Amino acid sequence: MPKEIYAKAESFYVDFERKTGPDKISTHYCPGCGHGNLHKMIAETLDEFGVRDKTIFVWPVGCSVFGYYYFHTGNVQVAHGRAPAVATGIKRAHPDSIVLVYQGDGDLAGIGGNEILQAANRGENITVFFVNNAIYGMTGGQMAPTTLPGMKTTTTPLGRTRENEGLPIRVVELLSALEAPTYLERVSLTDAKQMNRARRAVRKAIQAQVEGKGFTLVEALAPCPTGWKIAPTDSRDWIHEQMEPLFPLGAKKDVLEHVESIPGEPRPFVADGMGEKLDILASSVTQARKGTLKEEDYANPRIKVAGFGGQGILLLGVAFSECGMQAGYEVSWLPSYGPEMRGGTANCHVRISDPKIGSPMVEESDVLIAMNRPSLEKFEPDVRPGGLLLLDSSLIDIEPQRDDVTILKIPATKIADDIGTTKCANMVMMGAYIERTGILDLESVIEALPSYIKRKKTIPMNQQAIAKGAEYVREHF
Amino acid sequence: MTEVRKPRAKPRGTVEIRVDECKGCGYCIVECPQKVLVLAKGFNRMGYHPSEYLGDGCTGCGICFYACPEPGAILVRKLEPVS
The missing domain is CATH 3.40.50.970 (Thiamin diphosphate (ThDP)-binding fold, Pyr/PP domains)
Known part of the structure; x- marks a missing residue:
């Protein structure tokens, strides 16, 4: 392959501007490296x-x-x-x-x-x-x-x-x-x-x-x-x-x-029949809709949900982001949990936003939903001044330290227990948060529940829990 | 190494070493079929003895270009038509 000129290929940068240090012309490799x-x-x-x-x-x-x-x-x-x-x-x-x-x-x-x-x-x-x-x-x-x-x-x-x-x-x-x-x-x-x-x-x-x-x-x-x-x-x-x-x-x-050439088209995902196989009938289920914000300050929330494993902390995050997505928001959900299925601690970061989301991380939060005492102690300092703090008052026996945030004490586990299972305390919190902020349309979130909670026999109970959480906020705050 | 060569009437090729990109590994010197490259006595900016063209005898074969690991340290030109 003789050539007329052997010179630096055009597929290289002329100057290696990305390289650190003053030398932008030679590689970082040692002399004689292959x-x-x-x-x-x-x-x-x-x-x-x-x-x-x-x-x-x-x-x-x-x-x-x-x-x-x-x-x-x-x-x-x-x-x-x-x-x-x-x-x-x-x-x-x-x-x-x-x-x-x-x-x-x-x-x-x-x-x-x-x-x-x-x-x-x-x-x-x-x-x-x-x-x-x-x-x-x-x-x-x-x-x-x-x-x-x-x-x-x-x-x-x-x-x-x-x-x-x-x-x-x-x-x-x-x-x-x-x-x-x-x-x-x-x-x-x-x-x-x-x-x-x-x-x-x-x-x-x-x-x-x-x-x-x-x-x-x-x-x-x-x-x-x-x-x-x-x-x-x-x-x-x-x-x-x-x-x-x-x-x-x-x-x-x-x-x-x-060998024959492989066709260069993307391999399409075929959704036909997938719903039946997975026992999901997404198309027949009502989609969650946006609500009317009660305050401008409630827009684009950075939410942190925390509690112990088994309380449905991660599921609550999924529910928020799923409903937010159905309603047309940009959403993200970032779980953080230990290897345990029950017990241990769990938290997740949720963002529901009109503008695109740069990072799913929630460090300073606008909303903290604390479902047990260690979560309150750990994450309370990260709520921004003027933010919203929802806590499960049936499990948390201490007072929050902050006086510059809005505190909503919801006896979520107690309300859930009255419905018939403590497991839907997370949905009580969901109802409470939506009622308070208006970020989503409450009725549509309740109707859309089968799209994010898959076990059919638990659906009525969870729907009731959302409604009860909302009712509690309406009556007490 | 510094023996004086008799210049050819018509040079077949030429090689240019970009001194500050050379790390003095010596591959081009070993590989050059005409043995017209040597290590310079002086240092370059990075403290290496760079490769140096004796000034005559290059055929433009390009072997030193591929022996050299640096993208732009060596530039070879063939001065006669490529067959």
Whole structure:
């Protein structure tokens, strides 16, 4: 592939403005690191195919975590080992984009071993670049799944042994046992000949995705002079002598010529018959509607609901957000709870808003619904001055400390008990809050209840609880 | 390393090293088939001895470009038509 000019690819930024520090022209990689070579091959190919503007990189944790400093493409940096899972979502949501996954050996073969296996097995139409330098480089040279037998690392100071740490994992061989992947090749970033082979492999893998031909992966044996503690020029010899015998080069699977292109349309979700299967008849149920706000100050509430597990704290949050959504508000619901199903503490953050919601987190709250004493003690200080504090006075035997918020004491558990079950105390609180603020239309919330409470026999009881909560507020405040 | 080469009448290619992007790993020097690259005696901004073109003998093959890990440290031009 001779060219007239060999220069920095246009898929790179001209200046690496995202990079911290004064140097905006060179990469953050150590001298002699293989990442840069692979970056150049990928960038060159994106230039050639003219797909830079529809390319989305998914970057790993590892030395290449800062890939987004360099590539003038879409970039997402994801949790350790999870790049193939995130790439799956991106590719399915944007089937026309070119999704490139870039991972190191610690990230792909260690932390995210299962992610890559499953994505490959599903035959996701993505391209994976797997940089294998036999070590966890960024964290200072710990043993990776690909570390060679006998190799000394900070976690195998006496050398990796078969008995103690097992033998290295050969990723392309492992994946080639699967049916779905269409192209799997191992290359080495060493001398001019191997560099040329690597360039061809990179090009082929990206072209396969452009043509919609399924899952492809290129494993690149790459030098890590810093981690291996040898000079860059010696590191390439080390790959030839030590790595290549264990990680044989070449294509381990290549069926690109025999596969059909996968259609690039999103896979549609078919809702027909789903309602019956899930025992939901959403379309036949009344939708909750907006109410008339009793005060301007009650608009766009940031609500925190807290109590102990089993009180229906999270369900109350779901009910608020479900009704809010039906009524046309922007909503969010963020649960926080321990591993216990009953007992323990639970709270959730709910936002009901006219403008779009930036973050579902509720730190300072406009409304606190406290269903037990520890919740009141813990979250009372976070209510904004002038905010609303609803507490279950049948369970909380202390007085709130604040005098700058509106306090509504509702004997919710007592009211629920009178209806027939203490479990619907949460719905009593819901009725009380809606009655007080008018954020939702009370009647429609009661009628829409089957859309957010699925157990049919509890529906009348819960409807009654909402009505009773509202009634209590009407009569006492 | 500093032996004087006889300049060719018609240079086939040329290589430009961007000194402050070079980390002195030496890959280009090892890989250059014509052996026309050396490590400079002086330092660059980052404190590395950067690679340096002897000034003559480059064929524009581009091998050093792919040997170099830095995106923009090396620029190679072929001065004769690409076959």
